[in-house]
Every structure is written in C-alpha cells, then in structure tokens.
Amino acid sequence: MPRRRRSWLRYVIIAAIVLALIGVAFRLTGPQAVESATVTSVYPSQSYTMLNATGYVVPQRKAAVASKGQGRVEWLGVLEGTPVKEGQIIARLESNDVSASLAQAQAQVKVARANLELQRAELKNAEVDLKRYKILAPQGAIPATQYDAALARFDKAKASINSDEAAIVSAQANAQAAQVAVDQTVIRAPFDGVVIEKHANVGDNITPFSSASDSKGAVVTIADMKTLEVEADVAESNIARIAVDQPCEIQLDALPDVRFAGRVSRIVPTVDRSKATVLVKVRFVDRDARVLPDMSAKVAFLSKPVPPGEKKAVVAVQPSAVVTRDGKKVVYTIEHDSARELPVSTGERIGDLVAVQGVKPGDVLVLVPGDKMKDGAKVTVAKK
Numbered sequence: 301m302p303r304r305r306r307s308w309l310r311y312v313i314i315a316a317i318v319l320a321l322i323g324v325a326f327r328l329t330g331p332q333a334v335e336s337a338t339v340t341s342v343y344p345s346q347s348y349t350m351l352n353a354t355g356y357v358v359p360q361r362k363a364a365v366a367s368k369g370q371g372r373v374e375w376l377g378v379l380e381g382t383p384v385k386e387g388q389i390i391a392r393l394e395s396n397d398v399s400a401s402l403a404q405a406q407a408q409v410k411v412a413r414a415n416l417e418l419q420r421a422e423l424k425n426a427e428v429d430l431k432r433y434k435i436l437a438p439q440g441a442i443p444a445t446q447y448d449a450a451l452a453r454f455d456k457a458k459a460s461i462n463s464d465e466a467a468i469v470s471a472q473a474n475a476q477a478a479q480v481a482v483d484q485t486v487i488r489a490p491f492d493g494v495v496i497e498k499h500a501n502v503g504d505n506i507t508p509f510s511s512a513s514d515s516k517g518a519v520v521t522i523a524d525m526k527t528l529e530v531e532a533d534v535a536e537s538n539i540a541r542i543a544v545d546q547p548c549e550i551q552l553d554a555l556p557d558v559r560f561a562g563r564v565s566r567i568v569p570t571v572d573r574s575k576a577t578v579l580v581k582v583r584f585v586d587r588d589a590r591v592l593p594d595m596s597a598k599v600a601f602l603s604k605p606v607p608p609g610e611k612k613a614v615v616a617v618q619p620s621a622v623v624t625r626d627g628k629k630v631v632y633t634i635e636h637d638s639a640r641e642l643p644v645s646t647g648e649r650i651g652d653l654v655a656v657q658g659v660k661p662g663d664v665l666v667l668v669p670g671d672k673m674k675d676g677a678k679v680t681v682a683k684k
Contacts, residue, residue, distance in 0.1 A: 339660065342651070355531045357593055358594070373505075398484075402475065402479055404478075426453045496521055499521070525587075534580050552596065565582060616654060625641070634666060639673060664681075
C-alpha cells in the first residue's frame with residue numbers, strides 16, 4: 301500500500317512539472333506585447349514653422365448691392381455663384397412712376413425752349429419797331445409816348461429772353477434728376493466678382509434706408525474672388541514674431557491635402573480685449589478657384605519661404621520605429637497580429653519625426669522593436 305501511494309505521488313509531481321514546462325514554453329513562444337505607431341505624411345515646412353494660427357477665408361472686396369431708389373423687384377438676372385462684370389445689370393425695379401416723371405420733366409424742357417423761341421421772335425419784332433420809331437420820333441411824326449412804349453416793349457422782350465433761358469436750365473435740371481431716379485431702378489454690379497448671396501426675389505420691396513420687416517435693403521452680395529485672404533487671430537504675446545510680407549503656408553479644412561503659399565498682407569493695429577489677439581491678414585500668393593469665402597483655414601508662419609522641392613508631403617515615422625538589422629535599416633509592420641520586416645531608407649528630421657521611404661501612410665509599425673523581434677513574429681498591441 302505505501303508503495304502504491306509513492307507511485308501515485310510520483311506521477312502527480314511529474315505531471316505538475318510537465319504542465320509548468322508547457323506554460324513556460326507557451327509564454328516564450330506566445331505573441332509579444334508591443335507598442336504601435338502609425339506612419340503619417342508631413343510637410344517639410346513644419347521644421348521651420350515659427351507659429352500657427354487659425355482663421356477664415358474672407359474677400360477683401362465685398363459689397364451688398366442695392367439701389368438708392370425704392371421699389372418692387374420686377375426682374376432679377378443672377379443667382380448664387382453667378383459671375384458678374386462691372387456695370388452689368390443684375391436687377392431692375394418697377395419704374396413706371398419715375399419714368400412718367402422723367403417724361404413730364406423732358407416735356408417741360410421742350411415747353412421752356414418753345415417759350416424762348418417765342419420771346420426771341422417778340423424781341424426781334426420789338427427791335428424793328430424801336431428802330432423805326434427812333435427815326436420818326438425826332439421828326440415829330442409820332443408822339444413821344446409811342447416811342448417810350450416801343451422802348452419799354454424792347455426792354456421787356458430782352459428781359460423775357462433771360463427768364464426763359466433760366467427756365468430752360470431749371471427744366472433740364474429737373475429732367476436730369478428724373479433721369480437719375482430712373483437709372484436708380486436699374487441695379488448694376490459695382491465691380492467684377494461672383495454673387496455669393498441673394499437677399500431678394502422678384503416681387504420683394506427694396507427699401508435701402510428702412511427697417512420694415514417686409515422690405516429688403518440689398519438685392520445680392522457680390523465678392524471679388526481675386527481679393528480672397530485669410531484673417532487669422534494671433535495671440536498678442538506672439539505678434540512680435542510676425543512681420544508684413546512674411547512667408548506663410550495656408551491649409552484649408554476643405555482641402556486637407558493641399559498647402560497654399562501665402563504672405564502676410566497687413567497687421568491690424570489694434571488688440572481684441574476679449575480674446576487678447578491681433579488680427580493678421582494673409583494673402584494668397586497664387587489664386588485657386590477651389591478657395592471660397594468663409595472656409596476654415598490654418599496658417600503656419602514660416603521663417604523662410606518653402607523651397608520648390610519641399611512643397612509636397614513626405615512619409616514620416618517616429619525615429620524609434622526604425623532599427624538596424626544586419627547593417628540595414630528596417631521597420632516592422634503589424635499585419636494580422638504578425639510583425640513583417642520591411643527595409644527602409646531614412647531622410648531628414650521633420651520636427652519629432654523622420655522622413656522614410658519604404659512604407660506608406662496609414663501603416664501600423666512596431667514602436668521600439670527589441671532584439672528578439674523577427675520577421676513573422678506574433679505580436680499583440682499593448683493598450684495605452
């Protein structure tokens with residue numbers, strides 16, 4: 301009986317040792333816990349960026365187009381996005397009343413001119429009679445009173461000429477004022493641009509100087525797309541690092557893969573107390589039709605212009621993801637819980653990253669691979 305008990309105990313000890321060895325082997329051959337890093341694309345200009353700021357694209361030249369006259373819109377020839385030229389008719393207001401006033405004023409000019417012609421004929425007749433009476437009066441052929449009447453008639457006719465000439469000038473001024481009123485019913489584009497907002501439709505009342513709820517002040521808003529710039533708020537503590545004509549790089553949220561060259565146009569000489577910021581305006585060096593007003597923008601203020609060879613993004617990784625194996629630089633990508641070894645070549649440092657060739661943006665790499673990391677090794681990404 302003791303002999304059987306010792307045999308059973310020996311089997312238990314052997315089984316425990318085997319299980320322990322199996323656990324150790326499993327731990328040695330199981331997946332390695334590693335930290336990961338994602339390959340990204342960066343722009344070389346980040347290495348000489350002095351300051352970053354955010355803002356919006358705004359047109360330097362923008363106008364809410366209206367008329368000094370009042371009336372109802374009877375024709376509207378543009379929509380949002382319609383390009384217009386300076387002087388182009390974009391809308392018309394009802395003009396029956398002012399057109400009638402213009403016709404009346406023009407008729408008054410004709411009446412004044414007709415009266416002038418009549419008075420000129422009267423003056424000519426009075427002048428003939430006066431010459432005749434000047435000959436007859438000294439001879440006693442006519443009474444002196446008749447000569448005096450002829451002289452008075454001549455002076456009156458001459459005075460009427462001056463009055464009628466002044467009446468013509470007054471009538472012409474009234475006609476010109478009526479013409480201006482008619483012209484104000486035709487709304488024209490003040491400059492070349494694009495309609496970015498439509499405020500009124502056909503049938504709406506246009507009353508520029510009224511705040512009535514059922515009236516509109518402007519018909520459309522036009523922006524000159526050639527004057528687009530970025531308005532960025534810069535902390536007043538950093539404004540000393542910015543100068544007029546300083547090179548910049550502009551990134552738009554709508555076009556994240558494109559960087560636009562810019563220059564500091566002007567610095568508004570006042571501080572916003574509520575935000576402790578200074579408004580800096582940055583112009584685009586090259587115009588792009590994809591840039592639109594009110595787009596969100598990020599501005600990087602640079603210490604030097606971007607060289608032509610550094611305007612495209614490069615692939616970059618954290619330096620600790622690159623290791624040397626057999627004299628070659630390699631990285632380990634994580635694919636389906638396995639590490640795959642890839643040879644790479646490195647370039648210059650860009651901030652905290654290093655440019656690299658051999659991988660693509662979005663690849664997940666093993667961060668700080670140890671000496672035991674091999675091609676095909678099983679890995680598991682440690683939770684941060």
